[in-house]
Amino acid sequence: MIWEAISLMVLLALLAYATGRLSRYSGIFAVLAGFVPLAMLFDWAPTAGLKHLISLGFEKSTAVNIKIATLHFSITPLSWLFLTMVGGIFPFIALYAISYFKKAPGGFFGSMTLALVGATGVVLASDLLTFFIFWEVMSWSAFLLVVRGRDRSAITSYFSFSALSAYLILFGIMVLRSEAETLSFSSLSSSITSSRLTLLAFISMAAGFGVKGALMPLHIWAPRAYSRSEEPFVAYLAGGLSKLGYYGIFLLFYSFVGVSVITRFGTFRGVPYLGYSLAIFGALSAFIGTVLAFMEDDLRKLLAYSSIGQLGYIAIGIGIGTPLALSGALFQAVNHTFFKAVLFLAAGSVYYRTGRWKISELGGVAYRMPFTFLAALFSIFALAAIPITSGFAAKWLLYVSTVDKRFVFLTPIMLIAGVGAFLYSFRILYGVFLGEPRYPDIKEAPALQLIPMWILVMPLVIFLIFPGKLMDVFGEIFAYYGLEGVSHTDFAITTSLSSYNTLAVIFALMGGLMVAFIIYVSRPHRVVSHYDNYLSGEIPEVHEGLSLHAATRYYKPVEDLFQPYFAHGAERFYHHIEVGLEGVGDGLRRLFKTTVSNMIYLVLAGLLLIGWWLTW
Amino acid sequence: MVDFSSILALLVEGVLLAALGVLTGILFMGIARKVVARVHNRVGPPVYQSYIDIIKLLTKKTNISHGWIFDLALLFSISGILLTLLFLPIGGIKLLSIHGDLFLVLYLLAIPALGFALGAGASGNPNAGIGVMRALVMMFSYELPFIIAVLAVMIYYDTTSIATIVASQSHMRWAILVPPLLIGALVADMALQGMLMEKPFDIPIAPHEIASGPMVEFGGKYLGTLMLYKATSIVVETTLFVDLFLGGAVVLDPATYGAVAYAVNLVVWFLLILAVFIISVLINTVFPRFRIEQALKFYWSYDTALAILALMWIYFLYI
Numbered sequence: 031m032i033w034e035a036i037s038l039m040v041l042l043a044l045l046a047y048a049t050g051r052l053s054r055y056s057g058i059f060a061v062l063a064g065f066v067p068l069a070m071l072f073d074w075a076p077t078a079g080l081k082h083l084i085s086l087g088f089e090k091s092t093a094v095n096i097k098i099a100t101l102h103f104s105i106t107p108l109s110w111l112f113l114t115m116v117g118g119i120f121p122f123i124a125l126y127a128i129s130y131f132k133k134a135p136g137g138f139f140g141s142m143t144l145a146l147v148g149a150t151g152v153v154l155a156s157d158l159l160t161f162f163i164f165w166e167v168m169s170w171s172a173f174l175l176v177v178r179g180r181d182r183s184a185i186t187s188y189f190s191f192s193a194l195s196a197y198l199i200l201f202g203i204m205v206l207r208s209e210a211e212t213l214s215f216s217s218l219s220s221s222i223t224s225s226r227l228t229l230l231a232f233i234s235m236a237a238g239f240g241v242k243g244a245l246m247p248l249h250i251w252a253p254r255a256y257s258r259s260e261e262p263f264v265a266y267l268a269g270g271l272s273k274l275g276y277y278g279i280f281l282l283f284y285s286f287v288g289v290s291v292i293t294r295f296g297t298f299r300g301v302p303y304l305g306y307s308l309a310i311f312g313a314l315s316a317f318i319g320t321v322l323a324f325m326e327d328d329l330r331k332l333l334a335y336s337s338i339g340q341l342g343y344i345a346i347g348i349g350i351g352t353p354l355a356l357s358g359a360l361f362q363a364v365n366h367t368f369f370k371a372v373l374f375l376a377a378g379s380v381y382y383r384t385g386r387w388k389i390s391e392l393g394g395v396a397y398r399m400p401f402t403f404l405a406a407l408f409s410i411f412a413l414a415a416i417p418i419t420s421g422f423a424a425k426w427l428l429y430v431s432t433v434d435k436r437f438v439f440l441t442p443i444m445l446i447a448g449v450g451a452f453l454y455s456f457r458i459l460y461g462v463f464l465g466e467p468r469y470p471d472i473k474e475a476p477a478l479q480l481i482p483m484w485i486l487v488m489p490l491v492i493f494l495i496f497p498g499k500l501m502d503v504f505g506e507i508f509a510y511y512g513l514e515g516v517s518h519t520d521f522a523i524t525t526s527l528s529s530y531n532t533l534a535v536i537f538a539l540m541g542g543l544m545v546a547f548i549i550y551v552s553r554p555h556r557v558v559s560h561y562d563n564y565l566s567g568e569i570p571e572v573h574e575g576l577s578l579h580a581a582t583r584y585y586k587p588v589e590d591l592f593q594p595y596f597a598h599g600a601e602r603f604y605h606h607i608e609v610g611l612e613g614v615g616d617g618l619r620r621l622f623k624t625t626v627s628n629m630i631y632l633v634l635a636g637l638l639l640i641g642w643w644l645t646w
Numbered sequence: 647m648v649d650f651s652s653i654l655a656l657l658v659e660g661v662l663l664a665a666l667g668v669l670t671g672i673l674f675m676g677i678a679r680k681v682v683a684r685v686h687n688r689v690g691p692p693v694y695q696s697y698i699d700i701i702k703l704l705t706k707k708t709n710i711s712h713g714w715i716f717d718l719a720l721l722f723s724i725s726g727i728l729l730t731l732l733f734l735p736i737g738g739i740k741l742l743s744i745h746g747d748l749f750l751v752l753y754l755l756a757i758p759a760l761g762f763a764l765g766a767g768a769s770g771n772p773n774a775g776i777g778v779m780r781a782l783v784m785m786f787s788y789e790l791p792f793i794i795a796v797l798a799v800m801i802y803y804d805t806t807s808i809a810t811i812v813a814s815q816s817h818m819r820w821a822i823l824v825p826p827l828l829i830g831a832l833v834a835d836m837a838l839q840g841m842l843m844e845k846p847f848d849i850p851i852a853p854h855e856i857a858s859g860p861m862v863e864f865g866g867k868y869l870g871t872l873m874l875y876k877a878t879s880i881v882v883e884t885t886l887f888v889d890l891f892l893g894g895a896v897v898l899d900p901a902t903y904g905a906v907a908y909a910v911n912l913v914v915w916f917l918l919i920l921a922v923f924i925i926s927v928l929i930n931t932v933f934p935r936f937r938i939e940q941a942l943k944f945y946w947s948y949d950t951a952l953a954i955l956a957l958m959w960i961y962f963l964y965i
Contacts, residue, residue: 272714394770396715403715406765416760417753429749429806436801438961441795445752449789452756453782456763460775464715464767528747528807535750538742539757541660542725546871550720553867555709560770580775587939588783 032103033094035070039063039147046530047140057128060139062147064124067117067150074105091156101163102214103272104156107506108138111360112277115367116149116270116447122482123269126375127262130382135260137174143261144171145271152274158203158213158286165198165274167240169214170442172271174264181258184251194239201277204236206286215281219288229295231366232287232304236279243275244338245345246315256334261378264330268337269371273363276344279308280359283348284511297349305349306437313443320450322596323456325589331386334371336454339447340366340413346440348426354434354525357504357516358427365490365499366419369409369508372486373458376406379475380462389457390582391581394467394560402475403463405483410455412490415448417535417646418556420493420500423523427516430525453585468579496520497532648786660732660741667731667885670916671877672696679919679925685931696877703870710865712769717923720868723875726758731878734885735812735913739908747806748796751886752789758875759785762860769863779860780938781843781850787945788847790841794953795830795837798960799890803825808886812894820893826959831891833953835925841883841943842923844930847936884919891917 046059073088091104105113124142148168155161169192174190175592207213209228210221220230237248244252256264283289283305292302301309318338326332340362347359378400386392396403412421425448432441474480493500498520505515522531550628561578583589621632676693683690701779709716733741733751746754763781766774799821800806803814811821821827840847851859864872888895897913898907 293670301735392810394767397713400714411760414756414760415753416756417750418757422750422753423755426747426749430747433797433800433806436961436965438797438801438957441797442790443647445749445788446786446792449786452760456760456778456782459764460767460778464764464769466772466774523743527805528810529745530747530750531745534733534745535729535754538660538729539725542728543721544722544727545728546723549704549867549871550717550725552704553706553709555711555717555867557711557713560712578770580772580779584775584779585783587937588786588942591939591942609936631940 031088032070032092033101035066035088035287036147036151039066039143039150040161043143043147046143047137049133049144050138053134054128054131055220057131057139060127060143061121063143064117064121067113067146068121070150071103071110071113071117073156074110096280096463097237099159101155102157103151103160105153105154106156107503107510108277108280109153111364111503111507112153112273113150115273115363115446116153117146119269119367119371119486120146120266121487123262123266123375126233126265126378126479127260129476130260130262130378136178136373138178138263139261141171141174141178142266145175145266147171149271149274155279156215158206158215158218162199162203163276165199168271168274169196171269175263175267175590176255176259176556178260178263179255179258181254184254184258187251188255189266191248191513195238198241200232202231202238204543205231205234215285215520218286219284219291222287222291224291224294225287228287228291232282232292235282236304236308237284237495239275239278240311241275242343243272243279243314243345245275245342246318246338247313247603249315249319249338250600250604252336256337257328257330261381262331262375265371265374265378267475268335270369272337273344273367274339276341276348276359276363279345279348285639289351299437300437301315301350301352305351309349309437309440310347312342313440313447314348315339315342315345316447317342317443317450320447321538321592322456324450324585325592326454327389328457329389329392329462330374332389332454333373333459334376336413336451337366337370339451340370342447343428345443347431348467349442350431350435350437351429353508353514353516353561354427354433355431356508357512358424358431360504360507361424361427361493361497361500364493365424366414368486368489369412369419369421372409372483374404375414375483375486375529376402376409377462377478379479382479383472383475384469389461389584392468393465393579393581394463395469395472395559396463397467398469398472399463400550401480402483405458405480408465408487408490410444410459414451414455417532418494418539419490420497420622421490423493423497423532426530427523430527434525434527453588457571457581457584458638461579461584465581466579486596494532495536656741656758659739661723663736663739663741664728665773666912667736667881668728668874668878670919671879671881672700672874674880674920674923675873675877678923678930679901681927682931685928698872698875700870703865703873704867705868706870709867710863711868712863715768716765716863716868718768719864720871722761722764723758724871724878726754726761726883727875727878728759730754730882731885733808734882735809735810735894736885736888736907737911738812738894738900739911740809743809744807748800748808748890749806751808751851752793755879757774758879763876765782765868766863768858771863773856773858773862776859777850777852777862780852780856781860783851783938784840784843784861784941787942788797788837788949791833791945791949791953792837792841794950794957795833796890798830798953798957799827800868801957802960802964804965806896808889812889812896815893816896816899818893818897821891824964826956826964827891829956831887833949833956834887834891835922836949837945838883838887838922839926839929840945842880842926844926846929846936846943848930848931848935849941852935880923881919884922885915887922888915888918892922895919 042059042063049056094101151164241248323335344359347355412419414423415425521533581591675696900907902908
C-alpha cells in the first residue's frame with residue numbers, strides 16, 4: 031500500500047508537470063497528491079479515536095523489491111509526527127499556489143509534488159539506502175524549484191551546499207555500513223562501535239543534515255534561496271523540508287548511531303559532548319540569525335534569517351537530549367512548520383497585491399488586508415512565543431530544560447534571542463502592515479489564499495489549549511526509543527522545576543479582556559483618518575518626499591553597534607574558500623594547458639608517486 | 647472533580663489583588679511626581695493627582711481612534727498587565743503563580759507591550775514608530791543582564807517557579823543576603839530602571855525628542871487606559887524584584903499567624919515595593935537621558951559583566 035501510494039503521488043506529479051503549461055489549475059493534481067500523506071496520517075493516527083471509524087489499510091511496514099535493491103518502509107511514532115509536518119501543510123500550500131500564480135506556472139506543481147514524494151519517502155524509510163534515495167529526490171526537486179527563481183547566486187549556493195550535504199551524508203552512510211554490515215534502522219545502533227570512524231561518520235552526517243536544517247555556519251544558501259524563489263515553494267521549504275534536516279539529526283542520535291555509543295565519546299553533566307556541541311551551534315544560530323533578521327530590509331530575507339534562528343532552537347533541544355528538551359525541540363518543530371508557512375504565505379499575499387518586497391517601501395497594508403494581517407499577526411505571536419499561542423510551550427520547555435541541566439551559557443543566549451524575535455516581529459508588523467497607509471487602493475487577498483492561511487493557523491490555537499495532546503504523541507516517540515516521558519495533562523505540563531498551565535493563562539486573560547472591554551465600551555469613540563494626527567494643522571501630502579513611515583533602517587542604532595562584528599561573518603569565510611578554490615582550479619587548468627614536454631614530466635612524476643605508494 | 651469553592655476563592659482573591667495593584671500603582675505615580683518636585687525644590691501636585699487625571703481621561707466624551715488595530719492597544723495593554731500581576735506572588739499570596747513560572751511572567755509582560763506597540767503603530771504617526779523601536783531596543787538591552795542575574799537566582803534555588811523562590815527565602819533568608827545574589831540584585835535593579843523607563847533610560851518616551859513616542863496619538867479613554875497600564879506595570883516590575891531578591895515580602899508565616907500574617911505581609915510588600923520604586927525615582931531626578939545606543943552599550947558591557955560575575959560566583963562556589 032505504501033509503495034502504491036508513493037507511485038500514485040509520482041503519477042500525479044507527472045500529470046501536474048504535463049498540464050503545467052496549460053493552466054495554473056494543474057495545481058489540482060498537486061493538491062490531490064497532498065491528500066495521500068494526509069490519508070496515511072489519518073490511518074496511522076496514534077490516538078485511537080479516528081482509526082476505528084474507517085481503515086484504509088496502510089501497513090505498518092513494507093519491503094519493496096526493485097531489481098537492484100530492496101527498499102524498506104515503516105511507520106514509527108517519530109515518522110508519523112514528521113509526516114504531519116512535511117505532508118500536513120502541503121495540500122494547503124498547493125491550494126494557495128493555484129491562486130498565487132497569475133498564469134500557467136510550467137513545471138512548478140510537478141516539482142513541488144516530487145518534493146513531497148521525496149519528503150514522504152524520507153520520513154517513511156526504514157533503511158539508509160531508501161532514506162538516501164528519497165533524500166536526493168527531495169533535494170533535487172527543490173533544486174528545480176530554486177532554479178525557477180533565475181538568480182545565479184541562489185542557484186549556485188543552493189546547489190553547492192546540497193551537493194556538500196549529499197556527499198557528507200553518503201560518506202557517513204558508507205562508513206556506518208562498513209561498521210555495522212547492515213543498513214536497517216532497527217539493527218544499526220546495536221552493531222555500531224564507538225570507533226574514530228564512527229565519530230567521523232557522525233560528524234559528517236550531522237553536518238550534512240545541518241545544511242538542510244540551515245544550521246549556522248552551514249546556512250549561507252538559505253537566505254538566498256528563500257529570497258529568490260516563488261513564495262509557495264519557500265513556504266514549503268521553510269515550513270516543511272527544513273524539518274527533514276532535524277529529522278535526520280534526531281535519527282542520527284537515537285537510531286543510526288545510538289545514544290549509548292555517543293555517550294562513550296564523553297559526557298558533560300549527563301549530556302554527551304557531541305549533543306552539547308550541537309546545542310552550542312543551535313544557540314549561535316538562534317542568536318545570530320535573530321540579529322541578522324532584524325537588520326534586514328528585504329521581507330523574505332528577514333523571514334529566512336528568522337527561520338535560521340527558530341530552527342536553531344530545535345538543534346538546541348535535540349542536542350541536550352533530555353525528555354524535556356526533546357519535547358521542546360519537537361514542539362518547536364511543529365509550531366515552526368505552521369507559523370513559518372503562514373508567514374511566508376502572508377508575505378506572498380502582500381507581494382501579490384502590492385508588488386513590493388522591501389519593508390521600507392511597504393506600509394499600511396493591514397488597513398486594506400485585515401484577514402491577511404490577522405493570520406500573520408497570530409503567526410508572529412507564535413514566533414515570538416507570546417503565551418496566547420502554542421509558540422510559548424515549546425520555548426518554555428527548552429528554557430526549563432537548560433536551567434534543569436544548569437547550562438548557564440545556553441539559557442541567556444536563548445532568552446535574548448527570544449527578545450530579539452520581538453524586535454524583528456515588530457519590524458514586520460510596523461513596516462509592512464501598520465504605519466502610514468501607503469497603499470489605500472489595494473484589495474484583500476483572494477479567498478483561495480486566505481483559506482489555506484487560516485487553516486494553517488488553526489494548529490497554533492489548538493495546541494495552545496491542548497499542549498498535552500501533542501505531548502501524548504511525543505510520549506509515544508519517547509517510549510519507542512526507550513526514553514522517559516514528561517509528566518503532563520491535557521492542559522498543563524509539569525517538570526521538577528515548575529509547571530505551566532494553559533487554562534490559567536487563558537482564563538486570566540479572558541478576565542483581563544473583560545475589564546478592558548468594559549473600559550472600551552464605556553465611552554464612545556470616533557474613527558479618524560491616519561493623516562488626521564498631531565500634525566493636524568498641516569496636510570502631509572503637500573510636502574514633497576515627506577515620509578510618515580519610520581521604516582527605513584528601522585533599528586539603525588543597533589545596526590551601527592553590531593555591524594563591525596558581522597564584517598567577518600560566515601559569508602566572508604566562504605568567500606575566502608571560494609577564492610582559494612578558484613586559485614586551485616586556475617593552477618590545475620594551467621597544468622593542462624602547458625607544453626608537451628612539461629606534460630611528460632608531470633606524468634612521470636605522477637607515476638613515480640603512485641609507484642612509491644604501491645611499494646610502501 | 648472541580649472544587650468550585652476554591653475557584654471562587656481564587657476569583658475573589660484575584661479581583662481584590664488586581665484592584666489593589668492598580669490603585670497602588672496610581673498612588674505611586676502621584677508619589678513619584680511629588681518626590682521629583684521636592685528634589686527640584688518645587689511644591690508639586692498632591693499625591694492623589696494621578697487618580698484625578700485617570701478619572702478625567704476615562705470619562706472624556708470625545709475619544710479619537712485610528713481604527714480597530716488602534717483599539718487593540720486599549721484591549722491588550724490593560725488585560726495583559728493584569729494577567730501578569732495575577733501570576734506573581736504578592737506578599738506571600740500565591741494566586742496563579744503556581745501555574746506558571748518566571749519565564750512565563752517574562753513573556754506575559756510582552757503581551758501588553760506588544761498590544762500597546764500595535765496600537766501605536768496603527769496610529770500612523772512616525773514618532774510612535776520611532777518610540778516603539780526605542781522601547782524594543784531598550785528591552786533587548788536590559789533583558790540580557792536581567793536574565794543572567796535572574797538565572798543566578800534560579801540555579802541557586804534550583805527552580806524556575808517564582809512561588810518556590812519566595813518559599814525558599816522564608817524566615818528572612820532573603821536572596822540579597824547571599825553575596826553573589828546581592829550583586830545580582832544590583833544588576834536587576836539597574837535593569838529595573840530601564841523596565842520602569844525612568845531616567846537615564848526614559849529614551850522610548852523622551853517627551854522633548856519624539857513627543858512622548860508611542861503615546862503621541864493616544865487621548866481620552868485610550869490615554870487613561872495606558873496610564874492604568876503604566877501604573878500597574880510599576881507594581882508588577884517592583885513586585886517581581888521584591889519576589890526574587892527580597893523574600894517576596896514574607897515576614898510572618900501564614901501557617902502559624904493566620905490572617906494577621908497576610909495583613910502584615912501585604913503592608914511589608916507595600917513598603918518594600920515603595921522603597922524599590924523611590925530609589926528608582928531618585929536616580930531619575932538627578933540624571934539626564936542616555937541615547938539609545940549608549941543604553942545598549944551600558945547594559946551589554948558594565949551591567950552584563952557584573953551579572954556574569956554573579957552567575958559565575960554562584961555557579962562555581964555555591965552549587
